[in-house]
Amino acid sequence: MGRKNWLIMLGAAIFIGVFPWLVMPFKAVSHYVDVMVFAGIFSLVCIGLSLLMGYAGQISLAQAAFFGIGAYTSGILTSKFGVNPWLAMGGGTVVCATVAWVVGVPSLRLKGHYLAMATLGFGVIVNIIFAEEVNWTGGPSGMIDIPYLRMFGRKITSDLAWYYLVWGIVFLVLIFCFHVLHSRVGRALRAIHEDERAAESVGVPTAGFKVRVFMLSAVLASIAGSLYTHYVTCLNPSSFNLMWSIRFVLMVMVGGMQSLWGALVGTVLMTFVGNEWLQVFAELEILAYGAILLVVALFLPGGIVSIGGFRRKRRQSALEGAGT
Amino acid sequence: MGTDFLQYVISGITIGAIYAMVAIGYNIIYSVTEIINFAQGEFVMLGGLFAVFFAGTLHLPLYLAFICAVAVAGCIGLAMDRFIIGRARESSVLSLIIITIAVSILLKGSAMLGWGKDPYSLPAFSSGGPIMVAGAAIQPQALWIIGICALVVISLTLFFRKSVYGQAMLACANNPQAARLVGIPVRYMVFLSFILSAAIGAAAGVIITPVSMMEYERGALLGLKGFGAAALGGLGQFFGALVAGLILGLAESFCAGYLSSGYKDAVALVLLLMVLFLKPEGLFGNREAARLKKF
Numbered sequence: 145m146g147r148k149n150w151l152i153m154l155g156a157a158i159f160i161g162v163f164p165w166l167v168m169p170f171k172a173v174s175h176y177v178d179v180m181v182f183a184g185i186f187s188l189v190c191i192g193l194s195l196l197m198g199y200a201g202q203i204s205l206a207q208a209a210f211f212g213i214g215a216y217t218s219g220i221l222t223s224k225f226g227v228n229p230w231l232a233m234g235g236g237t238v239v240c241a242t243v244a245w246v247v248g249v250p251s252l253r254l255k256g257h258y259l260a261m262a263t264l265g266f267g268v269i270v271n272i273i274f275a276e277e278v279n280w281t282g283g284p285s286g287m288i289d290i291p292y293l294r295m296f297g298r299k300i301t302s303d304l305a306w307y308y309l310v311w312g313i314v315f316l317v318l319i320f321c322f323h324v325l326h327s328r329v330g331r332a333l334r335a336i337h338e339d340e341r342a343a344e345s346v347g348v349p350t351a352g353f354k355v356r357v358f359m360l361s362a363v364l365a366s367i368a369g370s371l372y373t374h375y376v377t378c379l380n381p382s383s384f385n386l387m388w389s390i391r392f393v394l395m396v397m398v399g400g401m402q403s404l405w406g407a408l409v410g411t412v413l414m415t416f417v418g419n420e421w422l423q424v425f426a427e428l429e430i431l432a433y434g435a436i437l438l439v440v441a442l443f444l445p446g447g448i449v450s451i452g453g454f455r456r457k458r459r460q461s462a463l464e465g466a467g468t
Numbered sequence: 469m470g471t472d473f474l475q476y477v478i479s480g481i482t483i484g485a486i487y488a489m490v491a492i493g494y495n496i497i498y499s500v501t502e503i504i505n506f507a508q509g510e511f512v513m514l515g516g517l518f519a520v521f522f523a524g525t526l527h528l529p530l531y532l533a534f535i536c537a538v539a540v541a542g543c544i545g546l547a548m549d550r551f552i553i554g555r556a557r558e559s560s561v562l563s564l565i566i567i568t569i570a571v572s573i574l575l576k577g578s579a580m581l582g583w584g585k586d587p588y589s590l591p592a593f594s595s596g597g598p599i600m601v602a603g604a605a606i607q608p609q610a611l612w613i614i615g616i617c618a619l620v621v622i623s624l625t626l627f628f629r630k631s632v633y634g635q636a637m638l639a640c641a642n643n644p645q646a647a648r649l650v651g652i653p654v655r656y657m658v659f660l661s662f663i664l665s666a667a668i669g670a671a672a673g674v675i676i677t678p679v680s681m682m683e684y685e686r687g688a689l690l691g692l693k694g695f696g697a698a699a700l701g702g703l704g705q706f707f708g709a710l711v712a713g714l715i716l717g718l719a720e721s722f723c724a725g726y727l728s729s730g731y732k733d734a735v736a737l738v739l740l741l742m743v744l745f746l747k748p749e750g751l752f753g754n755r756e757a758a759r760l761k762k763f
């Protein structure tokens with residue numbers, strides 16, 4: 145990963161490190177630590193989705209389903225079979241990777257609209273399973289009494305401990321993903337996004353790469369789901385429905401899907417919008433999401449992080465124009 | 469056993485006709501613009517709820533409510549293209565998908581504001597009890613649904629095959645620039661496709677409301693199943709959509725009857741996935757032509 149990304153990461157790490165100490169002294173905003181735990185968990189999903197959308201150019205409307213598979217695998221293994229939570233988390237990633245492979249191999253042959261519909265259909269099916277398999281998942285009334293996560297022999301219960309655990313994982317994942325992007329794989333992904341046929345003609349195994357990125361995004365969503373399970377300790381199918389898949393797409397779009405930092409910024413912003421600032425409007429929330437999604441897709445396709453880079457991009461496209 | 473079977477066939481055909489009409493809505497827009505409109509299902513919901521508004525709140529006669537609801541939905545379809553999709557015509561497929569999803573959320577949210585979260589019903593189109601055939605009961609409304617669906621399929625097929633407008637619309641899909649060169653007003657044809665598609669979706673919504681009620685969040689699932697029918701029949705194929713819609717409806721009805729009613733919504737979706745994976749061009753589509761299209 146480049147020097148610029150290391151600098152941004154250092155800045156982000158410092159900000160994340162001191163954030164709780166900035167908000168905790170003030171009662172009105174002290175619960176922002178809790179909101180940021182959710183933001184961190186959702187960031188894991190969105191980093192994966194950003195790789196898939198922004199770098200491989202494929203859309204998935206099934207991320208909430210993978211998030212849910214991770215969550216329910218953890219929930220069921222730990223509460224019904226007494227499996228160690230970390231082991232259960234690993235189990236969830238294996239399940240998700242397998243499912244993503246089974247679904248991904250045929251559906252990534254499809255493009256654009258068909259792929260979106262295939263992932264959409266898959267997501268809805270998974271949600272129906274969550275609601276119907278009452279013996280395992282508790283059905284629509286939900287699943288409760290999921291054990292806490294333990295680390296070094298101690299239960300992790302405080303918001304602050306969760307905050308540092310989740311964001312620590314987010315940064316590890318970010319470093320991993322930047323390494324992936326700056327390797328052959330990353331260049332291949334960008335080539336696929338630019339022009340799939342051209343990439344294929346110079347020997348990039350496009351299908352294989354797309355499936356692997358899809359699996360990676362599913363695994364990240366699964367880890368996020370497991371963390372979510374142990375943080376909230378109760379599960380309900382409505383947390384993993386189509387609206388959540390769309391929310392994840394929205395988070396990535398708002399921040400900017402061409403950049404992992406964009407996914408991070410968008411996720412934190414939209415989590416605050418959803419959990420905090422739009423609570424006043426309750427019923428209107430869904431309208432606000434639609435409006436934000438529409439405005440971003442129409443007028444700011446590069447997301448928030450593209451605002452500063454506007455001029456550079458224009459010069460670049462002018463150069464490209466001169467070249468052709 | 470025999471009676472049950474017949475009963476499931478009847479309810480399968482009824483709901484299948486609805487899916488077929490939703491599928492036809494997708495087909496019209498797709499035929500002209502190669503866009504898949506993810507908001508298609510919301511027009512079905514809006515049709516039903518607007519009919520409830522006109523018939524229940526304004527006390528219009530049922531046939532007038534039907535016409536008004538379809539007309540309002542057509543206007544919303546037109547506005548959607550005029551103010552939103554039209555601006556993004558040059559965008560990537562990814563952006564267009566996201567834009568139509570955003571529109572569907574907006575429509576759903578507005579419906580929730582307007583009608584609340586309760587399901588609404590309409591009186592059946594004609595009074596009278598069910599007709600008994602070999603022990604199975606056929607609601608008169610089911611006959612209305614099947615009849616209107618057949619009417620829509622036949623008139624659209626004729627429209628696209630025989631009329632100048634229909635031919636002009638198809639030309640826009642094949643090659644918009646060439647169509648413009650021979651004097652076809654492409655922009656108006658696209659408007660027309662959105663109006664038609666929204667209106668047919670809304671008509672499906674009005675006729676199903678007396679049978680299964682309508683609420684603000686029904687749109688997404690109806691839209692998804694309708695897309696299943698469109699894909700199974702082959703995108704752009706009107707007759708294919710009809711057959712595929714009936715297949716989906718029957719499969720769903722048999723699953724609900726013999727296997728599990730909880731999983732009945734999953735049946736159409738599993739079929740959708742299987743079609744997309746195994747035969748993306750659909751049952752009646754042309755494999756060669758499918759390769760050239762941008763799905």
